[in-house]
Amino acid sequence: MMDWTDRHCRFFHRQLTRHTLLYTEMVVADAAIHGDRERLLGFDDAEHPVALQLGGSDPDKLAEVTRIVADFGYDEVNLNVGCPSDRVQSGTFGACLMRTPDLVARCVEAMKAAAPASLPVTVKCRIGVDDQDPEQALFGLVRQVVDAGADAIWVHARKAWLEGLSPKENRDIPPLDYDIVYRLKADYPDHFIGINGGIHELDQAHAHRAHVDGVMMGRAAYHNPGLLAQADRVMFAETATAPDLADVVGIMADYVDRHVRAGGKAHHVTRHMVGLFHGVAGARQWRQTLSTRGVLAGADGDVLRDALRNVMQAGQAAA
Ligand SMILES: Cc1cc2nc3c(=O)[nH]c(=O)nc-3n(C[C@H](O)[C@H](O)[C@H](O)COP(=O)(O)O)c2cc1C
Structure with missing residues (x-):
């Protein structure tokens, strides 16, 4: 989560949970190519498994960064198709890409071609933006990116309203629609489909697991990290005692x-x-x-x- 999480946060969270997958905040592809790589991408071995999230919409640049990410030893590379901030829209990436599924598919294809077989390429998206019909926007995007080789799809189960709402409001105001994500999973029995948005407690997370393959928690995990100490037992059937x-x-x-x-x-x-x-x-x-x-x-x-x-x-x- 941009401006909140960093490698220190992930090191801390990893002390609380061994089995969850930790994601970096979004790193912009151009920054990873031209910026201070160790500062932007460096992480501690103790953080594994850890996924790097990229922002961008240029297939060649995303491919280049995917190679760099693989060299750094990340366990997954994820493309952001959900962030609604103005900064992100002006760079033509994030949630506005929900409108250009062909481009997202080309990005995924390029990333897959650049990634070693051991590095999954995944996408995190919304159910749509603005006046899009989520049935078409979400199912259309997922069909194209799955065809392009995406290994997993995470869905923040609400629209982003790019006109008129701040990024913060866009995390709370557009209504959640978990059911559409459940139906997406039903359509893709052999693909990993994960759900995100408004999940505050592990028992809620566990209930979602009856319908989807994974549950992503953002704000609750950050504000109440103690719940991560129970995550391995509740979500991964770990039998060892929870960390003290x-x-x-x-x-x-x-x-x-x-x-x-x-x-x-x-x-x-x-x-x-x-x-x-x-x-x-x-x-x-x-x-x-x-x-x-x-x-x-x-x-x-x-x-x-x-x-x-x-x-x-x-x-x-x-x-
Ligand atoms: C401060 C902040 C920064 C965020 N940055 C990112 C980001 O870099 N990439 C991303 O995919 N989502 C980002 N998000 C969105 C969260 O990943 C998540 O989708 C959203 O908060 C809804 O999930 P939650 O209700 O579990 O928090 C951010 C959220 C917050 C609060």
Whole structure:
């Protein structure tokens, strides 16, 4: 998620769940070709399995970046056909591509041709934009990209209204239509079809799995990362005990120390962890400590160690 997630966030989430697939925020193809690749694409081996999401609509450039992404060792490359921001529309990629399924298919074809057999090429789309009929827009796009070789389709189960709504409003206001995604899956029994949009709890996610192959969670996973600690058990039938949040904090404190020693700031990492104890006694103190002490010059992993101590004490006091 652009402006929210980054490699530090993914490293943190990976401590909570082994089996989920983590996605990068969208990286624009031109930036990956001309920009600082290590900063844009670099990731820690511990993040696997991790998918890189690309924004673009030039088949040749997307093919070039797919080769680069393969060299970096990503587990999947995903094309964004769902982002509604103006910045993205002016570059002719994101959700406005719902109007040009032929072009999306050519992009997928070029990416598939460039990708090694081990690297799936996937698409994330909306059910349509503006006045499009979703039955035609979604089913039409999916038919073409599947024919072009797409290995999986993720559907954010609402339209994007490109005229008049902000990107934020476009994540909430156009009504959700899960049923159309279920019907898409029924039409593609042999293809991976995943659903996204407005799924806040793991029991909801589990219920969707009766109809589709995968469930993608965005905001809920970011704001309430503690739920990821249950994801392996609920979604992947993992039988090992869920990770202990205190152990995760210990690992992250050491990670912050390494990041600070390498010249980074504690806040780069701790900002992703503010919601970890959501709904638990001591959550407020945890949030406060991270947002006040985490941003101070010289902050290191001790911010997390001290904040954890406060949460444990609050938990004992509440018991
Ligand atoms: C701050 C923010 C940034 C986002 N950036 C991306 C992005 O880079 N690529 C993408 O496919 N979706 C992006 N999204 C959309 C989410 O992936 C997701 O489709 C949307 O939030 C609906 O799912 P949710 O209800 O589980 O959050 C972003 C969402 C937010 C809140």
